[in-house]
Amino acid sequence: MADINHQIAIKASAKKIYELISTKEGIQKWLTKGDGWKIKGKENLGDTLLFYFGENHHEMKISKLEPNKEVKWACIVGHPEWIGTSVSFIIESKGAENILHFAHKGWTKRTNFFKQCSQVWEGSVVDIKNVVEAK
Numbered sequence: 001m002a003d004i005n006h007q008i009a010i011k012a013s014a015k016k017i018y019e020l021i022s023t024k025e026g027i028q029k030w031l032t033k034g035d036g037w038k039i040k041g042k043e044n045l046g047d048t049l050l051f052y053f054g055e056n057h058h059e060m061k062i063s064k065l066e067p068n069k070e071v072k073w074a075c076i077v078g079h080p081e082w083i084g085t086s087v088s089f090i091i092e093s094k095g096a097e098n099i100l101h102f103a104h105k106g107w108t109k110r111t112n113f114f115k116q117c118s119q120v121w122e123g124s125v126v127d128i129k130n131v132v133e134a135k
Contacts, residue, residue, distance in 0.1 A: 014068040
């Protein structure tokens with residue numbers, strides 16, 4: 001098994017970070033329509049978010065929502081290497097700032113696609129920081 005892990009310090013409240021990772025409106029601010037992303041579905045525990053990027057499509061079942069602390073998704077539809085993996089965002093409070101821990105876990109092996117996704121996720125984590133700190 002292989003996992004993708006990234007973390008970043010963010011100078012913003014846990015609440016603001018959580019809003020960006022737990023709602024379609026928030027996610028759409030860092031996975032932008034301008035970059036080709038479209039997000040549909042419902043955003044409650046047990047619901048499924050649908051992520052469209054050009055011809056690519058992923059469905060993530062929301063498996064955990066802990067306000068201001070954690071969001072977790074299970075990939076149920078998408079690229080074959082993603083199916084059965086999980087994506088999590090954990091917010092760790094550190095005084096005036098928070099640490100966002102990102103993980104995409106459960107890959108069967110490290111492939112070129114794994115490496116590409118790790119780079120894209122790293123950029124997304126930085127985008128979350130930039131969006132929330134710009135407010």
